[in-house]
Amino acid sequence: MPRQRMGLWLVGAKGGVATTVITGLAALSRGTVPPVGLVTALDPFASLGLVDFPDIVVGGHDIRGGRLIDEARRMWTESRAITPDVLDAAADAFTAVEARLRPGTVVAAGDMIRSLADDVGVARVESPQAAIERVRSDIAAFAAAEHLRHVVVVNVASTEPAPARPIPADFAAIEPLLDDAAACPLPASSLYALASFAAGASYVNFTPSTGATPPALRLLAARHGVATAGCDGKTGETLLKSVLAPMFAARHLEVMSWVGHNIFGNMDGKVLDDPRNKATKIRSKDHLLADILGYAPQTHVSIEYIKSLGDWKTAWDHVHFRGFLGTPMTLQFTWQGCDSILAAPLVIDLARLVERAQRDGQCGVLDWLACFFKSPFDVTEQSFAAQFALLEQWADATARSSSSAV
Numbered sequence: 276m277p278r279q280r281m282g283l284w285l286v287g288a289k290g291g292v293a294t295t296v297i298t299g300l301a302a303l304s305r306g307t308v309p310p311v312g313l314v315t316a317l318d319p320f321a322s323l324g325l326v327d328f329p330d331i332v333v334g335g336h337d338i339r340g341g342r343l344i345d346e347a348r349r350m351w352t353e354s355r356a357i358t359p360d361v362l363d364a365a366a367d368a369f370t371a372v373e374a375r376l377r378p379g380t381v382v383a384a385g386d387m388i389r390s391l392a393d394d395v396g397v398a399r400v401e402s403p404q405a406a407i408e409r410v411r412s413d414i415a416a417f418a419a420a421e422h423l424r425h426v427v428v429v430n431v432a433s434t435e436p437a438p439a440r441p442i443p444a445d446f447a448a449i450e451p452l453l454d455d456a457a458a459c460p461l462p463a464s465s466l467y468a469l470a471s472f473a474a475g476a477s478y479v480n481f482t483p484s485t486g487a488t489p490p491a492l493r494l495l496a497a498r499h500g501v502a503t504a505g506c507d508g509k510t511g512e513t514l515l516k517s518v519l520a521p522m523f524a525a526r527h528l529e530v531m532s533w534v535g536h537n538i539f540g541n542m543d544g545k546v547l548d549d550p551r552n553k554a555t556k557i558r559s560k561d562h563l564l565a566d567i568l569g570y571a572p573q574t575h576v577s578i579e580y581i582k583s584l585g586d587w588k589t590a591w592d593h594v595h596f597r598g599f600l601g602t603p604m605t606l607q608f609t610w611q612g613c614d615s616i617l618a619a620p621l622v623i624d625l626a627r628l629v630e631r632a633q634r635d636g637q638c639g640v641l642d643w644l645a646c647f648f649k650s651p652f653d654v655t656e657q658s659f660a661a662q663f664a665l666l667e668q669w670a671d672a673t674a675r676s677s678s679s680a681v
């Protein structure tokens with residue numbers, strides 16, 4: 276069978292996560308690094324006929340000028356996270372991807388994000404409908420030019436503020452508003468989701484921005500025969516919460532309070548320094564404890580931008596819990612993770628898994644991807660182990676259906 280290539284379209288293509296994805300794919304394609312950090316390299320996912328690394332073609336949107344390779348080099352100059360030899364070895368990949376980048380949209384992205392945009396063809400004033408059409412045609416042109424079997428769009432752009440107005444539950448009520456930026460309640464991430472669906476591409480939201488979260492948009496994915504999943508990659512502190520909170524629940528220990536302080540210094544941290552953008556992230560990090568424990572302990576999540584830390588995020592968590600005879604005890608942990616290094620392999624995993632599901636005709640919400648997200652679509656189960664079991668069940672079913680088709 277001829278090898279078929281898939282597209283990975285990154286919204287926020289010049290950011291830390293995106294440039295680490297591009298660097299990582301180049302290294303994985305050459306076979307110079309082991310696939311550590313990739314869930315899809317584990318059994319049973321590795322035997323599902325997922326797209327090979329060299330067959331993933333990357334393109335994307337961003338709103339800032341500057342060369343991709345210079346953005347990628349920040350992972351060394353500012354964070355000492357990816358060594359220059361690994362970045363230099365990906366130079367050809369950066370040149371190829373750079374040629375496929377297109378100016379994104381800042382319509383309804385909020386003041387903080389608008390302030391990041393450079394004058395590189397990013398339209399500052401356009402109707403939501405015009406933005407959707409422009410983004411749709413960029414994605415469709417990419418798929419046609421590269422002869423791609425399917426394109427998965429992954430949102431790795433800066434976190435937006437929450438929409439100021441409610442989003443109607445029925446798309447028929449949203450559609451007439453798309454011609455008027457002042458009346459349309461959809462933020463930029465949702466316009467990208469609509470454009471992806473219209474282009475026949477699947478849409479994954481790795482951020483806490485709205486994206487395809489409104490029910491009206493999720494339903495549209497199925498109507499267009501494409502898949503969607505989200506929201507907000509679960510890579511660090513929240514991953515630990517979803518592992519540790521089930522333990523307290525299973526041992527019948529009462530969590531009285533859970534405090535998490537996060538400090539980091541990359542551009543994501545700078546954007547989250549704006550209280551409106553920060554509120555979106557805090558909501559996404561804070562809701563799962565009550566879901567897991569069945570009651571709401573006192574919680575506090577803080578996120579502070581500390582420039583010198585670059586891409587290295589430190590989370591210090593203090594968990595105050597009560598045991599037998601009412602005795603109070605404490606768990607504290609310190610997580611020091613390199614944000615983009617944790618996130619990038621998951622973005623590659625999501626692209627490969629969504630493409631595989633699409634090949635089998637699955638569309639709409641892929642709820643079995645819950646373990647990748649802080650706020651998974653259509654899944655109330657927040658325990659990481661239970662969510663991972665959903666992914667394994669999907670892999671088993673996919674393996675069985677492909678062996679019975681042979």
Ligand SMILES: NC(=O)c1ccc[n+]([C@@H]2O[C@H](COP(=O)([O-])OP(=O)(O)OC[C@H]3O[C@@H](n4cnc5c(N)ncnc54)[C@H](O)[C@@H]3O)[C@@H](O)[C@H]2O)c1
Binds near residue numbers: 293430507615
């Ligand atoms: N571990 C992680 O790194 C992690 C985990 C979960 C979620 N996230 C989310 O992923 C996103 C990316 O993280 P990052 O560290 O790469 O951030 P970053 O700030 O380095 O990159 C974001 C990129 O998006 C671009 N951008 C902003 N608005 C845009 C728009 N409307 N259209 C197109 N491009 C736009 C910016 O110019 C920038 O290049 C953030 O929203 C972050 O909260 C990251």
